Amino acid sequence: MDLTRKLEILADAAKYDASCASSGAARKDSRDGKGLGSTGGMGICHSYTPDGRCVSLLKVLLTNACLYDCHYCINRRSSNVQRARFTPEEVVQLTLDFYKRNYIEGLFLSSGIVRSADHTMEQVIEVARQLREVHHFRGYIHLKTIPEASQALIDKAGRYADRISINIELPSQQSLDRLAPEKNLTNTKQAMHGIRQRIDESLEAKQAARQIVNRPRAKAPAFATGQSTQMIVGADDSSDALVLHRADELYREVRLRRVYYSGFSPIPEPSVLLPIKPPPLVREHRLYQADWLLRFYGFDVGELLPKEDPNLDLDLDPKLAWALRNRAVFPVDINRASQELLWRIPGLGTVNVARILAARRWSRLTLADLQRMRVNLKKVMPFILAADHRPRLALLESTNLRQHFLPGPRQLELNFNAPPPTTPADAAMALSGQI
Amino acid sequence: MTHTAQIQPTFEVWRSKARELLRQGVTPENVDWVDASQTASLLAEEPANYQTAPNASVKVPADFLRLAQNVCAHTDERRFAILYRLLHRLTLGGEKHLLGMPSDRDMHQCNAWAKAVSRDIHKMHAFVRFRLVGVNEPNGREQFVAWFEPEYRITRLAAPFFEKRFASMDWSILTPDECVSWDGEKLTFMPGMSRHDAPAADAHDDLWRTYYRSIFNPARLKVQAMQSEMPMKYWKNLPEAEIIHDLIASSETRVRTMIATPERPVKPSPDNAYLRKLHAQQHAD
Known part of the structure; x- marks a missing residue:
């Protein structure tokens, strides 16, 4: 099989992994003239495909042959998809060639499980080893790890990679038993705890090394700077509350950088256990918004998803939905309120809140000031007090307030000739997470 | 005054x-x-x-x-x-x-x-595409050239990034306003040039398009989201952009084919020591 055909199969096999981040790596570059590449600071999206996703890394599987039978996955053993396998050298060369042409930030390597978890892990690590040790590659490397692999191998992967991840796939063991019978939630969490420990140790060692002055420094053991995971949404019947509680638990317990929510989308080779459905794109979007509120806006899951309503409102963003349920909190005075309270105003993101806090030290802010900060006035006005503005209380108290914010009628099914327009504001929001 | x-x-x-x-x-x-x-x-x-x-x-x-x-x-x-x-x-x-x-x-x-x-x-950091033009014989360094059309006069501001990242290659980035090149020692700035001074393609562009085509998921078409991040003004210098239209046009058929595919039955577990161990552990839990 020629390289082009392999790339076709093994990129196609990898595209259902949503993660493509290339940010948050330790700063490194190749100014010593020996190696190739750099990382640090913001990640870069080198291209975008017509599904709106960023292309940042060469994302491929080493092989799509797999012993497991995960029914949402095109590579499961029951699928009749054509199988292929890269040699480690082929992936290394592709990565270097693509990188030198500035197509990519680095490599995201995953693999189907062949022979055993340890055997597969060793193959994946070999690619990263060659890149780092033979070619002194300093670009971004993200390695997918297998929870059942030995701790020693996971440690080794972490020493070469900037990020490592284990996909949790589904939020409960019950769902895994039905759709991914080889996967085990306890094993996955245990492995994540192991990785967290290594990341913490490496961080502590780096801090300690910084404090030692005028003494030969023991070099801090290099280790990936973060781990992430992915949950598939819409393949099982888990509620948003279950999904977000699981995510929240992982953020707190193993300090994940990111949880990716991947709406289950039609795949070639559908499984008899999991009939094809249209991808739940809006639900996926709402989950990301809620996730952002958990991490950066001081919300907790119970506030976003009260017990009586365990699924997010698909028509309104979760902060607005929360505000409509908690109108007694409003109006909030933008010239006096605390940061925490400003964060809760629908239409104000963390960036604008920081601007407001900076600007109000010198003057009382008016609506015109907010407009210059590009705040969506229509959205915030019912909820705020400004130097020249008080909301009509009648509106805040009225039952029509929800109506006020609902989007106009639109088609929700996929129409390929005229896909529903994403406004630039939506896209910017998806990118920055500003809500 | x-x-x-x-x-x-x-x-x-x-x-x-x-x-x-x-x-x-x-x-x-x-x-x-x-x-x-x-x-x-x-x-x-x-x-x-x-x-x-x-x-x-x-x-x-x-x-x-x-x-x-x-x-x-x-x-x-x-x-x-x-x-x-x-x-x-x-x-x-x-x-x-x-x-x-x-x-x-x-x-x-x-x-x-x-x-x-x-x-x-x-x-510019994202969309510059280097083309291999040769190897510098005395020292074996590969030589790359890119053509880019920024909206503003940013060549000097954007150049340090490429220096850090590609220090081990010789490269030049040509733009209409100002050009920059790196020889392993220093950045040199020169007056603007024309698109015809840069090579039009690279032997790897085909492989890159293959990757771009394969990583695209036709079941999640979101053309506007793509365009807001990769405005069309950049497309003429991106080798992958020439297949965007075909990818969009063929999406619907591809998804229809997926939906029309008969569902595959579950195959029995193969005889594999690792799987046996895994299943035994699952049942013990």
Whole structure:
């Protein structure tokens, strides 16, 4: 099989992994003239495909042959998809060639499980080893790890990679038993705890090394700077509350950088256990918004998803939905309120809140000031007090307030000739997470 | 008295001239800023004229200089005047807190320009595509050339990124305004060139398009989301952009085919020691 055909199969096999981040790596570059590449600071999206996703890394599987039978996955053993396998050298060369042409930030390597978890892990690590040790590659490397692999191998992967991840796939063991019978939630969490420990140790060692002055420094053991995971949404019947509680638990317990929510989308080779459905794109979007509120806006899951309503409102963003349920909190005075309270105003993101806090030290802010900060006035006005503005209380108290914010009628099914327009504001929001 | 400040449109030249005017206490409404590159006048002052002037008298925050650097790279002809007004207010005007006031009109305008420039720099880092043109025989370094058309005058601001990342290759980036090349030792800047001075393709473009085609998921078409991040003005220099239209057009058929595919039955577990162990463990839990 020629390289082009392999790339076709093994990129196609990898595209259902949503993660493509290339940010948050330790700063490194190749100014010593020996190696190739750099990382640090913001990640870069080198291209975008017509599904709106960023292309940042060469994302491929080493092989799509797999012993497991995960029914949402095109590579499961029951699928009749054509199988292929890269040699480690082929992936290394592709990565270097693509990188030198500035197509990519680095490599995201995953693999189907062949022979055993340890055997597969060793193959994946070999690619990263060659890149780092033979070619002194300093670009971004993200390695997918297998929870059942030995701790020693996971440690080794972490020493070469900037990020490592284990996909949790589904939020409960019950769902895994039905759709991914080889996967085990306890094993996955245990492995994540192991990785967290290594990341913490490496961080502590780096801090300690910084404090030692005028003494030969023991070099801090290099280790990936973060781990992430992915949950598939819409393949099982888990509620948003279950999904977000699981995510929240992982953020707190193993300090994940990111949880990716991947709406289950039609795949070639559908499984008899999991009939094809249209991808739940809006639900996926709402989950990301809620996730952002958990991490950066001081919300907790119970506030976003009260017990009586365990699924997010698909028509309104979760902060607005929360505000409509908690109108007694409003109006909030933008010239006096605390940061925490400003964060809760629908239409104000963390960036604008920081601007407001900076600007109000010198003057009382008016609506015109907010407009210059590009705040969506229509959205915030019912909820705020400004130097020249008080909301009509009648509106805040009225039952029509929800109506006020609902989007106009639109088609929700996929129409390929005229896909529903994403406004630039939506896209910017998806990118920055500003809500 | 009105001063005419006719300058080459770079941050360094603007800074020298602004320092000089500030030292003389010239107020913003008395300066007429003129871009010498647009007027081709013999009177244009050279940057060298200012090199001797000491600069100790005016102190501004580093944040202002960073802002000014980006603003100067913009092409709006009002930029030098508004920037000078900002500088004047910040120093002689005594408005020390101006930089912390994003709602101020001048700050708002300069922030908007700086943001547009910084987005353009970011897109240049993302969308430059190097083409292999040969190997430097004496030292074996590979030589690459790229053609790029930025919206603003950002070659100097964008170049350090490429230096850090591609220090071990020889490379040049050609743009209509200004070109830059790296030989392993230093960055060299040259006048702008034309698209025909750069190679049109690279042998790896086909493989890259294969990857782009395969990583696209036709079941999640979101064309607008793609375009807002990768505006069409960049497409003509991206090798992958030529297949975008086909990918969009064939999506619907591809998804229909998926939906029409008969569902595959579950195959029995193969005889594998690792799987046996895994299943035994699952049942023990």
